[in-house]
Amino acid sequence: MPSADNLATIFYGPVINPTSLTSYSALPRCLLAVDALGNIDWIVEEVAPYELQNTLAAKGSPDANVVDLKDGEFLIPGFIDTHTHAPQVPNMGTGGQYQLLDWLQTLTFPMEAKFEDVEFARRTYESVVKRTINAGTTTCCYYGTLHLEATKILADIVHSLGQRAFVGKCNMNRESPSYYVEPSVDASVNATRDLITHIRALSQPTVAADQEPRVQPIVTPRFAISCTDDLLTELGSLIAEDPNLRIQTHISENPSEIDFTLSLFPSASTYAGVYDSFGLLRSNTILAHAVHLSEDEVDLIKARGSGISHCPTSNFNLSSGVAPIGRYLDKGLKVGLGTDVAGGFNISILNAVQNASIAAKVCSFQAQDSSTSQPASQDFANKALPIPTLLYLATAGGAAVCGLEKQVGSFAPGKSFDALLVSVREEVGNGGLWGLTGALSSHFSEAYSNAAYPHNVAGSSSLADFAGMKAVTHQEVPLPLPGPSEPHLPAASTTTASTSHSNHLKVNVDVGRILKTFHLQPAIDQLVHIFGDRQLALAAAMLYLKFGLTVRRVRIPTMVYSDHAKLIPGSIQVPAASLHMLSILCAQDPIPGFAAIAANHGKGVSNNVFLSPEGVMYARRLILKLNKNELRHRDPAAVERGTAALQRYMDDRQLLVDVGSAANQRPLSTAGTLPVPWKLASLRRSHPEAERHSLPAEHSVARPVVYGTSIQQSQGDRRKVNEGQVWEDCGARDPGTVQQHSTSTSANPFSGATPSYITSQTVTHATRSGEVDWSSGAAMNVSYGRYIPEGPQPSYTSSPLAGALVDSNARGSEFAGAAASSQGSSDTASWCTPSATMYDNIGHTPYGNAASADAMELGNTSKRESFLSMLYADDIPEAQSGHSAVTQAILGLRKHPVPLNPLWSLDTV
Numbered sequence: 001m002p003s004a005d006n007l008a009t010i011f012y013g014p015v016i017n018p019t020s021l022t023s024y025s026a027l028p029r030c031l032l033a034v035d036a037l038g039n040i041d042w043i044v045e046e047v048a049p050y051e052l053q054n055t056l057a058a059k060g061s062p063d064a065n066v067v068d069l070k071d072g073e074f075l076i077p078g079f080i081d082t083h084t085h086a087p088q089v090p091n092m093g094t095g096g097q098y099q100l101l102d103w104l105q106t107l108t109f110p111m112e113a114k115f116e117d118v119e120f121a122r123r124t125y126e127s128v129v130k131r132t133i134n135a136g137t138t139t140c141c142y143y144g145t146l147h148l149e150a151t152k153i154l155a156d157i158v159h160s161l162g163q164r165a166f167v168g169k170c171n172m173n174r175e176s177p178s179y180y181v182e183p184s185v186d187a188s189v190n191a192t193r194d195l196i197t198h199i200r201a202l203s204q205p206t207v208a209a210d211q212e213p214r215v216q217p218i219v220t221p222r223f224a225i226s227c228t229d230d231l232l233t234e235l236g237s238l239i240a241e242d243p244n245l246r247i248q249t250h251i252s253e254n255p256s257e258i259d260f261t262l263s264l265f266p267s268a269s270t271y272a273g274v275y276d277s278f279g280l281l282r283s284n285t286i287l288a289h290a291v292h293l294s295e296d297e298v299d300l301i302k303a304r305g306s307g308i309s310h311c312p313t314s315n316f317n318l319s320s321g322v323a324p325i326g327r328y329l330d331k332g333l334k335v336g337l338g339t340d341v342a343g344g345f346n347i348s349i350l351n352a353v354q355n356a357s358i359a360a361k362v363c364s365f366q367a368q369d370s371s372t373s374q375p376a377s378q379d380f381a382n383k384a385l386p387i388p389t390l391l392y393l394a395t396a397g398g399a400a401v402c403g404l405e406k407q408v409g410s411f412a413p414g415k416s417f418d419a420l421l422v423s424v425r426e427e428v429g430n431g432g433l434w435g436l437t438g439a440l441s442s443h444f445s446e447a448y449s450n451a452a453y454p455h456n457v458a459g460s461s462s463l464a465d466f467a468g469m470k471a472v473t474h475q476e477v478p479l480p481l482p483g484p485s486e487p488h489l490p491a492a493s494t495t496t497a498s499t500s501h502s503n504h505l506k507v508n509v510d511v512g513r514i515l516k517t518f519h520l521q522p523a524i525d526q527l528v529h530i531f532g533d534r535q536l537a538l539a540a541a542m543l544y545l546k547f548g549l550t551v552r553r554v555r556i557p558t559m560v561y562s563d564h565a566k567l568i569p570g571s572i573q574v575p576a577a578s579l580h581m582l583s584i585l586c587a588q589d590p591i592p593g594f595a596a597i598a599a600n601h602g603k604g605v606s607n608n609v610f611l612s613p614e615g616v617m618y619a620r621r622l623i624l625k626l627n628k629n630e631l632r633h634r635d636p637a638a639v640e641r642g643t644a645a646l647q648r649y650m651d652d653r654q655l656l657v658d659v660g661s662a663a664n665q666r667p668l669s670t671a672g673t674l675p676v677p678w679k680l681a682s683l684r685r686s687h688p689e690a691e692r693h694s695l696p697a698e699h700s701v702a703r704p705v706v707y708g709t710s711i712q713q714s715q716g717d718r719r720k721v722n723e724g725q726v727w728e729d730c731g732a733r734d735p736g737t738v739q740q741h742s743t744s745t746s747a748n749p750f751s752g753a754t755p756s757y758i759t760s761q762t763v764t765h766a767t768r769s770g771e772v773d774w775s776s777g778a779a780m781n782v783s784y785g786r787y788i789p790e791g792p793q794p795s796y797t798s799s800p801l802a803g804a805l806v807d808s809n810a811r812g813s814e815f816a817g818a819a820a821s822s823q824g825s826s827d828t829a830s831w832c833t834p835s836a837t838m839y840d841n842i843g844h845t846p847y848g849n850a851a852s853a854d855a856m857e858l859g860n861t862s863k864r865e866s867f868l869s870m871l872y873a874d875d876i877p878e879a880q881s882g883h884s885a886v887t888q889a890i891l892g893l894r895k896h897p898v899p900l901n902p903l904w905s906l907d908t909v
């Protein structure tokens, strides 16, 4: 059971888990707990949303950090690359015109020789390991060069970046050019021993008794051709001392290579026999390629328990042949996949998956051509490999080949959580991009409603869907998927916690980085794509530009807590005890919605609070955040800075913030510890005479109102935009509150207010907490508006560009408003968040920001285009005169455009 210092992270959502060569589980609502060491603590395969709380409680994990996977995301075990050459990555994509032996002499040895230069080695290996991690490879078997120092550097880098790996120095003392050959057997063996000592001395995190360190040495006789008998004899003795030491080498890759090998070892009858005669074939030997094995060799390898690394991309590229993997599987050999860069031209195991599929099909064609009849006992030989088998080879099969089957390759309690979080969400651009993962994701499109799943997943049921190569060909963009960004500034880092024993790859989106990386227009486009909402994207950009705050995009919480929540399938009624818990929480709750519940509960106003499933998750997250992450780990200075910035911003603009509760249809103007009542007081002071008012006349407002728009997500995925909402200052009748206008005369352009039962707080919290939008989901349920004081309004300027540059401070008080009201009520508490202030300086109409915000949201093309053209214009003389900090910042960015770089980075947690 996790203790306070041994906190679990719990994932809730779809999980794909390979279970055998022919099957895997697709678990749409899996709850999977990972302990602080990165090991899987427990798994509950199916948990309905309404059972979530109870299950967590039963598991005794109230403090767990629950990661709620978004629709379109799922977990699979990390990929295992059982064979690749780190120093050959710079050659990747070249050499397809050669066969193996010429290729080695012409391209490969010259490149590897360069790694004598340790600085070159460091630079190159850093990039190589990051690229490999970015490709989703959580465990990798690396060949280095013959150089000891360079290979130590490779091991150090792997270690520091947190990848699980075997790292080997090539043993090669003959049949190589004079500039790239080891001088003696002793030199080769001593360097190997030195490397083993070095890697085993790396300070690795404590692991459970039955687990192995994350980075391990591996003895690497390059291939029989490049090792004399003496050298192989010594290596045989070395491994005999240490049964746990892995061995990797090449076998039977190319016909000329096989002939040459047999000529060099005349006493051996087969290639496998050569290795066996030196004691090099054992259960932890990894044999790469194995394209042309005889039946006797297969039997020998089976008897020794060695594993095969199937490298189909390389086998095609160097014209080596097609390995009959189905035959080996039928024989019971252990098989995993290898990229074999740079024989292979792709660093990703997904590419190996594809080519393994094609290779199996080629075998099946060949068998048909030779009309060989199929014995019934053959499950795999001469047949296409099905998806479950391909998944198995990429994960659990690779683990078995590495001797790590107890530790990685699938999800099970006690195993390390080496995992990939895969997204096929619409914003990634192409759900079929991942081929295998696209196929896997199709399982969940059945489990979910169509609405819950992005359209691009539909039909992704086979490897043929491997479209959209564009995004993955850039090797730094392995998971081109937006996800939550961490609360750090300003740029996402690609470093990996070296103390973590596990490799859970995660993708970050960092608004700041996007803005810095791209020219403005593509940056905004990217943000819109990511956030799924133009306004939110722009708000995020503004937040970053003004305050350096990063907004995190996480799942929309649909934080329903009104009676109407019961309309949401799966919502639960929160009992008094839970309310009590929430009220404790709300003592520190920066999210007024919960404060509202708690305070009203305290007043005995309502016991009937319903929470949607997401609301429950959200409450849990909030508890955790407050109890653990926030208070303990957060940089207090950052919080203070952010809070101060927000305060200043709010002071300047007399912002209203959310202080009401739709649940109870009552205003909550004295919300306990919330730092907001003075805002309401300030509104009241400004307009003490306020009562119910008529709607504003053009160019003149008889009485103060808040005018704006709300966007709601109602049940399911329907989205509703309520334009022209008017909230009035309730004045003396209900001091300190703003009230939604009840008029719903559709003919009136300023009415049509539609009630909602959902509220969300978006940038309010992001700004107030200093860094991150923990409140989640501003894409929906956002309301915004502007306070329009009574009296004549600034005259309308026909040039939106000029209007955009008017300093908002010069225009009197300005309020951003947000409203949420309970359904059907004409007398409903409403409240405001500063979302709309993100749009200050961007529009100039009688109704200020609200109008331009409306224009953007509601499709008023000309205004929206004007706004955007302001953002994108190359030359904005007015802006250069310094009216608008935002515009200045934008211009600053424009003056220093940086080249297009990868958007996403992966962190390991």
Ligand SMILES: Nc1nc2[nH]cnc2c(=O)[nH]1
Pocket (backbone or CB within 6 Å): 085, 100, 104, 108, 222, 223, 250, 253, 314, 340, 343
């Ligand atoms: N594919 C491949 N086969 C080899 N055999 C010996 N060395 C190599 C190598 O670097 N790549």
